[in-house]
Amino acid sequence: MGVVTELRPDRFNDPGFVNDLLHQHGSPLLVLDCERLRDAYRNLCAALPGVTLHYAIKALPDPTVVATLAAEGACFDIATSGEIAMLQSLYVNPRNTIHTHPIKRDRDIRDALRFGCTTFVVDNSDELLKFVRYRGRVAL
Known part of the structure; x- marks a missing residue:
């Protein structure tokens, strides 16, 4: 781009x-006007005090967008190994991420854990069972 x-x-x-x-x-x-992006992020944070916002990278997986938001201290919602690779290339702190893909392959879980993302969202018992082997390493 x-x-x-x-x-x-x-x-x-x-x-x-x-x-x-x-x-x-x-x-x-x-x-894209990065200053307007920053302003929109700041306004949303101000409107939702006490809420930790997570930008869903899948919405616009552009490194400039992610870098701009990361510089503001944003957190990120990741769903794929490709999104993890982008965050790694931008040196985003993995503790500022959550993994929300509704159906996770074991490889996706391992990639996220290697990156340092330890918070995952699960919405059914089948997904929950995938994390038994990672007990003690993840937050659900």
């Missing part, structure tokens, strides 16, 4: 500017 760091909002009214961005970066194109 290409990163453009200096964009003035008024430029988006210029079709030529938008076409230049599309030509340079391809389509589809997402233009």
